[in-house]
Amino acid sequence: MKLVKYVLDSSAFIGGFLPEEDEYFTVHEVIDEVGDDISKERLSYFLNSEKIKIKDPKQENIDKVVKKTMESGDNLSLTDIKIIALSLELDSSIISEDYGIQNVSSMLNIRFKSIRELGIKKIIWWEYYCMGCKKKYSKDKKICGDCGNIIKRRPITNKY
Ligand SMILES: [Zn+2]
Incomplete structure (x- = not known):
């Protein structure tokens, strides 16, 4: 392609x-x-x-x-x-x-x-998730409160 x-x-x-x-x-x-x-x-x-x-x-x-x-x-x-x-x-x-x-x-x-x-995907927001236990957070946080691992972010997407 x-x-x-x-x-x-x-x-x-x-x-x-x-x-x-x-x-x-x-x-x-x-x-x-x-x-x-x-x-x-x-x-x-x-x-x-x-x-x-x-x-x-x-x-x-x-x-x-x-x-x-x-x-x-x-x-x-x-x-x-x-x-x-x-x-x-x-x-x-x-x-x-x-x-x-x-x-x-x-x-x-x-x-x-x-x-x-x-007609491409559109980002609606960021999602924050723990790299260890995969718990999702709605706000930017450095460290997971449950397991202490680093929190990363990824875009949440949506189609028109
Ligand atoms: Zn965690």
């Missing part, structure tokens, strides 16, 4: 994106744009587990996107431009909820999808 490449913008993370079997990339500026704690925690989890990789696009691709954005008149941030440039570079699709990104992407023949269109 051939893996599909996707580039994700911050709106995808805020919208509750969850990686599956495909290859996922983003640019490092997105980390600063993901403001709320839950999305930030989720993003760092996927970066640490290398489910999502950070890559910087080449300047020539950034220039191409800047030119197109000036033509279209869309108001895109440098982060948005880098997202599109990386997608151009990797010949990938974009996952974004942002209309401006979608518009410039379509002008460059880049396919894009919103989270809802993907």
